[in-house]
Amino acid sequence: MARIPGRLRIVATPIGNLADLSPRARDALLTADLVACEDTRRTGRLFQSLGAGGADGRPAMLPLHDHNEDRQIGRVLRLLEDGGDVTLVSDAGTPLVSDPGFRLVRAAVARGFAVEALPGPSAILAALVVSGLPPYPFTFLGFPPPRQGRRRRFLDSHAELPHTLVFFESPQRAAASLADAAAAFGPDRDAALARELTKLHEEVLRRPLGELATEVAERPKLRGEVTVVVAGCGRRG
Secondary structure (H helix, E strand, C coil): CCCCCCEEEECCCCCCCCHCCCCCHHHHHHHEEEEEEHHHHHHHHHHHHHHCCCHHHEEEEECCCCCCCCHHHHHHHHHCCCCCCCEEEEECCCCCCCCCCCHHHHHHHHHHCCEEEEECHHHHHHHHEEEEEECCCEEEECCCCHHHHEEEEEEECCCCCCCCEEEEEECCHHHHHHHHEEEEEEEECCCEECCCCCCCEEEEEEHHHHHHHHHHCCCCCCCCCEEEEECCCCCCC
């Protein structure tokens, strides 16, 4: 009897509020033969919230991140070939989007395995819809380069786009990145900074870029992952 190939499920997980985990996502996590995850500790805590914290009560977990993805692909493909179900998650939000998993998905698609998306939380869309800026068209830029020279050139290359721009930034680099964005796009360009989305201390700052950069620079410490939304060239909120 021919083996029935398995499936790869790409599952979005909460970006802060655990209540945002969908019933389908919960089922995909608990019934998988293997969960490929960016950080087994983070995903382990998610399993604990589902009442499956012990190794006997949850599927096996495979670390899959930027530094080992190529090495882990073969193991996942062999399990799929044997009919297993694999669930792919990142630390938070939707996998592949500024997170690992693209090379795995591409390999699974090339081999003809079923690949399914279980949509859910996304910091990009959450920040976009609360920003007060035009929601479409928009361009997602990922994380700007960490070094100032490259970051400034990167932002300059997108300065003339008429689309709303969305990018991620670490709290440690947020002030410097906003200052570079103000220099590249102009200090009067409308913008919003969203942090701690869906959490107790969620905050959205809506200011012209110059004012936003100054305000963040004057804060003693910024907490939480940061998503920045900037109006496109010639567009205002």
